[in-house]
Amino acid sequence: MPVQIPDVTEKWAGAVRQVTLGATAAEGGTRTKTVTVGGETTLPFLRFEGRMPNPPVVAVEIQDYEPKDWSAILREAWGDVVKDPAAWAQKAEECGADLIYLHLRGVDNAGNETTPAQAAETIKKVLRATGLPLLVYGPGQPERDNELLVAVAEAAVGERIAMGVCEEKNYRTIVAAALAHNQLVVARTPIDINLAKQLNILISDMAMPLDRVLMDPTTGALGYGLEYTYSVMERLRLAAFQGDGMTQQPMICTVGEESWRQKESKFGQGVPSAWGDWVQRGITWETITATTLIHAGADIVTIRHPESVGLVKKAIAQLIAA
Numbered sequence: 665m666p667v668q669i670p671d672v673t674e675k676w677a678g679a680v681r682q683v684t685l686g687a688t689a690a691e692g693g694t695r696t697k698t699v700t701v702g703g704e705t706t707l708p709f710l711r712f713e714g715r716m717p718n719p720p721v722v723a724v725e726i727q728d729y730e731p732k733d734w735s736a737i738l739r740e741a742w743g744d745v746v747k748d749p750a751a752w753a754q755k756a757e758e759c760g761a762d763l764i765y766l767h768l769r770g771v772d773n774a775g776n777e778t779t780p781a782q783a784a785e786t787i788k789k790v791l792r793a794t795g796l797p798l799l800v801y802g803p804g805q806p807e808r809d810n811e812l813l814v815a816v817a818e819a820a821v822g823e824r825i826a827m828g829v830c831e832e833k834n835y836r837t838i839v840a841a842a843l844a845h846n847q848l849v850v851a852r853t854p855i856d857i858n859l860a861k862q863l864n865i866l867i868s869d870m871a872m873p874l875d876r877v878l879m880d881p882t883t884g885a886l887g888y889g890l891e892y893t894y895s896v897m898e899r900l901r902l903a904a905f906q907g908d909g910m911t912q913q914p915m916i917c918t919v920g921e922e923s924w925r926q927k928e929s930k931f932g933q934g935v936p937s938a939w940g941d942w943v944q945r946g947i948t949w950e951t952i953t954a955t956t957l958i959h960a961g962a963d964i965v966t967i968r969h970p971e972s973v974g975l976v977k978k979a980i981a982q983l984i985a986a
Contacts, residue, residue, distance in 0.1 A: 683702050726767070767921075
């Protein structure tokens, strides 16, 4: 008798929301392209079980001031463009970035605090330099984030930039600025499914459309909590597919920041010789972290090294083709 093999594919009730970053001239902005993320109805790359209409994308991190605390490998790879965020954005676009991730440090290298007017001017320069959509993060201090991102939202009106990060302490101000100027927001919580869901609820309660919200679950790098990050992201995706509307946001992971602050990437002296070539080690650390989190469900990964951009995009293309 023939053997009847049952259909073992998963059938999910929910889907990840689609979020579009950027606005072209026809949409009231100045971007030459928009980028849409999300829309999945299945776990990453299991397209025999559902849809994955928008592949993961790569954002290249730039900063408003020269990052002298970065690894020498990174500074050498980018050269003098790190002294000018506009030139840096152009170079990032040439390297294949899908998005520009601008991190406002909040203070220059002389210790002077960035004013809202200076932050607004930086955004305008970067917008003129590149046609890619923007992600803009503040210094990571609630009061300073509020101060700078309100000015950024106004300066980039109509461009549909994504502003971060919204946290429990400061989400109200950032969401209000985004609502007033038609921007997006990034919600960040410590690596915890319930906290991520709760913050999305709070943001939604302010009448922020959820198709303008990205979710940053907080990232652990290879060797530094990567497996825990993976498990929480996977649980968020499973909850989304099971129909939990407050976990259905596309996810962004700040891979470059997390990977390049680890000693394996940051230092070439005073480490075991068995660690091998410093440059290759740093790029590999970032690339593996990014591709692993893409497998966990990341829709956007942020990258610092230009060579990592090509490697991660190649991995995405191979996974999509498979």
